[in-house]
Amino acid sequence: MANDMATGEVRPQTDAAALLEEVAELEARAARKEKQAGAAWCSAEGAIYLERDAADFRERAAVKRAKAQQLCNPGHAVPQKEECHA
Numbered sequence: 296m297a298n299d300m301a302t303g304e305v306r307p308q309t310d311a312a313a314l315l316e317e318v319a320e321l322e323a324r325a326a327r328k329e330k331q332a333g334a335a336w337c338s339a340e341g342a343i344y345l346e347r348d349a350a351d352f353r354e355r356a357a358v359k360r361a362k363a364q365q366l367c368n369p370g371h372a373v374p375q376k377e378e379c380h381a
Contacts, residue, residue, distance in 0.1 A: 314363035318356045325352035 325348075331337055332345035 311363040311366040314359045314366070318359045318363065321352045321356035321359070325349040325356070328352065 328345045328349035332342040332349070337345065
C-alpha cells in the first residue's frame, strides 16, 4: 500500500517499476546486514539479530518481486486452490 501523507489517503501500489525499486532497496539492506553480521567487530548475539533482519528483508523483497511479476504478467497468475467438497 502506498500512503499519501498530505491527504492521509491509502491506495494500493500498482506500479511494477516502483515495486522493483523497493525490491532492490530491500536486497541492498539485506546485503548490508549480512556484511555487518560477518564483521570481526560484531558479537555472536548481534550477528543473530542482523542475520534475522537480513532474512526478513529478503522475504519482503521476494513478496514484492512476485507482486511486480504478477502486475507485468496478469494473465499468468497462479491459480488459487480449489475447495474440497465432501
